[in-house]
Amino acid sequence: MAYEQLKLDNQVCFRLYAVARLIIQGYQPFLSKLGITYTQYLVLMLLWEHDEMPVNDIAKRLLLETNTMTPLIKRMEADGIVVRKKDEKDARKSIVCLTPKGRSIEAEAANVPLCLSRELREAGLTEKTVMDIVPSLDEIIDKMCKREKQK
Amino acid sequence: MAYEQLKLDNQVCFRLYAVARLIIQGYQPFLSKLGITYTQYLVLMLLWEHDEMPVNDIAKRLLLETNTMTPLIKRMEADGIVVRKKDEKDARKSIVCLTPKGRSIEAEAANVPLCLSRELREAGLTEKTVMDIVPSLDEIIDKMCKREKQK
């Protein structure tokens, strides 16, 4: 037995999955001070750039399903950082908007990326090690998404 | 406003998180034929190499918490692919063992990595693009884990 291709050490996906979780865990202490989760942080980053986004647009940008978004948005709404309103031109759409509270978190969050950079540096990682993988990741995302659509 | 560092497009972690999910989704159709999930696949890869592993060892190798493992193992046990037995030398430990059914999945799973390779190739990705990021990922995992421990 012992299929080489079935050894954990030979799995690229496991590494990706592990690194993603490790870094998200690195964010956690800083985000919890702001009262938000990592996924909520992603949603907020979009809204801070645009404000007023339909659920579907947010989902597409984050590569998540709308049925992941709905409960997420509801929790954010319950926390008072966003509200939903109906689109007047298209009654199917539910538009997510920042509340003043949601908007106020932006300034507090502004130093989070810096905190993370310091965290990585203190772990002994260079900016280069981390940034080097970005082009490959972008290519994988691009091609995998196109592959999905052609199905 | 508009903090550059708070734009989604500037986030490495989001890319990692997205790629991990996209690839796991790529595994899904093949794994569901075997009746297992991606996380269960990871556990099985370890057991196919060793058989007889304490919950804690599995958790450490997968960089997951034991409280994630317990329900996971229970579901696998309910599906008849593993069983748990008490360690005789250390009564705190719960050792996870493959059942014949769990062992039989290995041969079926042997071609899963190949299916994934084909999937990536058909998406237009080269082996190189994907393998290029492995050294960086390994370095990040190594350093982040050490950083965690020193806390």
Added chain:
DNA sequence: TTTCAATTGTTCGTATGCCATGTATTATGC
């Protein structure tokens, strides 16, 4: 050896993710 700390799992609660399905609304073909 006896008390106290550390280790190992488990349980509980909360937040994702995603499949399948359902509902409302809009777009489209005829």
Added chain:
DNA sequence: GCATAATACATGGCATACGAACAATTGAAA
């Protein structure tokens, strides 16, 4: 103009993840 398909969300169900708290057991120090 109308039947039908497509779109946008929401709901329900299941499987992770992880923090917090707890029970059982072992290790270690006094």
